Amino acid sequence: MENISSRYQPKEAEEKRYKHWEKQGYFTPKIDIKKKPYVIVIPPPNVTGVLHMGHALNNVLQDVLIRWKRMQGIPTLWLPGTDHAGIATQNVVEKMLSKKGIKRQDLGREKFIKEVWRWKEEHGSTIINQLKKLGCSCDWSRERFTMDEGLSDAVEEVFIRLYQEGLIYRGNYIVNWCPRCQTALSDEEAPHKEVQGNLYYIKYPIKSVIGSRLSVLGRTPNTEHRTPNFVVVATTRPETMLGDTAVAVHPKDKRYKNLIGRKLILPILNREIPVISDTVVESDFGSGAVKITPSHDPNDFEIARRQSIEGILVMNPDGTMNENAGQYKGKDRFECRKAILKDLKMQGLLLKTEAHQHSVGHCYRCHTMIEPYLSRQWFVRMKPLAKKAIEVVKKGEIKFYPQRWTKVYLNWMENIRDWCISRQIWWGHRLPVFYCRKCQGGGNSVIGYRLSPNTEHRTPNTDKGIIVAKTKPEKCPICGSSEIYQDEDVLDTWFSSWLWPFSTLGWPEKKSKIKNQKSKIKSDLNYFYPTSTLVTAPEIIFFWVARMIMAGMKFMGKIPFKDVYIHGTVRDDLGKKMSKSLGNAIDPLEVIKEVGTDALRFSIVFIAATGQDVFLSKQKFAVGRNFANKLWNASRYILALPECKWGSVTNEDLGLKERWILSRLNQTVKEVNRSLENYRFQEAESKIYEFFWHQFCDWYIELAKPVQNSQQSTVPAEGGSAFGGKNQKLKNREKNASVTTAAMLYHILETSMRLVHPFMPFISEEIWQRINNIKNQKSNIKNTNQISKIKNKELGKRSIMVAEWPKAEERLIDKKAEEDMELLIEIIQAIRNLLAELNIKNLEEVSLILIHFPKRLEKYSNYLSRLTRIENISYQSKKPTKAISTVVQKTEIYLVLKDIDLSKGKKRLTKKIEELNKELERVSQKLKNKDFLQKAPREVVQKTKETKEKLKQEREKILVMLRGI
């Protein structure tokens, strides 16, 4: 027997095992056309990513599913990869360069991109290596990157097809603009956050009263929003007033009705702007008059578009004011705000300031406040794509787990808005769009200062001089000019992600490949698409899940996956989202160092209730650590037993505890399967935990242990030594049975390891290999029993990873054995309770008398003696005169000993009687209720009656006991 440490040392085991698995190619599925594969595509982490707890949870869940299915013999593919993460990655590389004092503009586009690729080569595999540390069994031979050649080709293909169908268009529109990243963002990339701001009330003079009197009049205190001389507007962003081209009021607003059509003087710039009317203006918000800034506000843009009002752009892409801002030119937007307020105050035009909470978009990459900004961008028309994506979810072809996310998804889909896909950054897929300089007569995505909104907004693709193609055309097809240049923009990162389930599998396939199908060699795309399950976080539903469904339907004509499991967000113990920037993150790698990967995996799954957020603290990893330790030590014990060989076992040999533990094991397998099928990971773990620890270890192993002082055998026999076991027959039986018990210990342990493996891959492999070694040493023993056969077949394999997932065998589920065993357990616990309560230590002096103990269980009295340490047990019908007593079901339990303090026992019994009376009262009331008798199902009534009888009997017995005291 090798020396095994009493503590599991995860470190050495993990790396060694993972490398072995990878080398053996276990992660790569063997394509078998007859079998339906199980496929998960990983939510590709950003190449810049560093493993955090969110990743850990996400990927462990996927690995559990994958390992579970793989062990079932299903060709299983977990396709990994990383996302080029346009803005995020560009930011990281820019930061790195800035440390050297280099700006990306200094390098120029081409050199900068080279830098990013270099960075990717150097650091891009960090997250991948960390996933390996987690034990993820991804097929690394199929690893993809969203900027791989094939995936880039898919991106271009999709862009071109959508453009040709008119589902992609270019237009001028207000977009979410991040002044720090200097790019447009989609709505999803600009989440709204509540901000405590101010609502500024500004007086706009009416034209007829301008002139020298302005400043004088302005000083008059006036709380009215409308005075004969001014119209007051309310705004949260005063700096945008420089771009005002109108003021709008509701057409029915009596205060302003007669001003509609008149001119106001825009303060500071002294530009004339008209008062217009529009029904979207709400009279009771602010002053009821809205300044209209078409180039800096989506609502204003819409109003202006309807009424053909021009807009004026007053900011530069970096958030500073441009030349249209007059004296404020060059000032940052917030500085400008301060300056304008100061100036307005001086002129007496700032009527009042109110605190005002509102929600404002923020860049999801750098958290800078978004500026709604008019620019020329590319959009995907989403409504036509959404239609089928709504259908497949409504029909249940795609199911969300937990179900409630279905509604969130549908709600978003049904109100979907066009998707801004162009980004003004360098790192990403460049738009496959070319312009003929002659036909266009202008630049691309130029941000115009005086764009008339209505002309180019969402018009069909009739633009002359736009050529959408994978490669640069030599000549313009219209005018023949060779002055052709490519659009500078790149696509939104998610424009490649939404193709992930099929672009990673080879879409669009070359024709030659498709032909191969006939020769029975299925392409990856044909074999693995649609995938099976997608595991992701709620915040990704809109970004990714929804769009993948749209793309899948559009380009594959099939759903991309069947099930979507949405897990919770990882938060700290105070409920804050875990993030590096908040400084509350627990580093998974730290946890792995401290407790091991398996403990981390087990714990995080155990803590994560289905779809609920996960509240983490370091202490919570103790569950997994302790469980790993338990697995380890139980194995250590079993593996060290000298008798432990794979013995021959026949069904007749099986004692109660064997039938019981087999029944429990098979029941557990059944339940674990059911839980996993419903994505109830935590439940599956609980079942395994409960079985292994509290059934196998607490009872089976304990019962399998040698009786103290026994010289005969280290593994006890059925029938046990409590009654001597002296005759030859019993001795033979004992020998035989000890082998049974030993074989059973092995069998249960080995099966448990396979059950544990998806959750705790390393320790299960480690233990399983050790079992394997012993088996190989003792392979001379014949196996005559089915249990042993199953076991040995599995052990022939080189890794538990590819061993067979345990099958629940109905024939081994034995309700009777479970009932009997449970009764024995209850009796043992009751006896222990008495012993503990009365503080009885001298067990030799105690004799145990059981009355009404089932005859068929008498041969298992060794269970009682072993686990209560009382040797002197007898069954009789005569009640002892002086004894401490209690009742379990029908069995009366008496402890007879010399000096007993009966008063203590009396107290207990009295208390018990009280409890019984209460309960009996409740049940009796129920049975007196005519409605209950009539309306409740017969079984329930029957059960209640039985309960009453049981309670009554128990009470009777206790009363008799009490009388005896």
Added chain:
RNA sequence: GGGCAUUUAGCUCAGUUGGUUAGAGCGCUACGUUCACAUCGUAGAAGUCAGAGGUUCGAGUCCUCUAAUGCCCACCA
């Protein structure tokens, strides 16, 4: 403004279609270390299932309302 979730033992959370006396882990109390495991064992204490009303023979579970907390969505000038 709309939607979703949560509220069960001191703490963190289970509780699948309504059906005996509501469970676990941690913590707590007592005892225990020649025993595979003190990262352990045995025993124990601990809950008005957020509140109110309703449906039902029967509600932690279903319905309505209320409160607190958290999250998501929305063109909140």
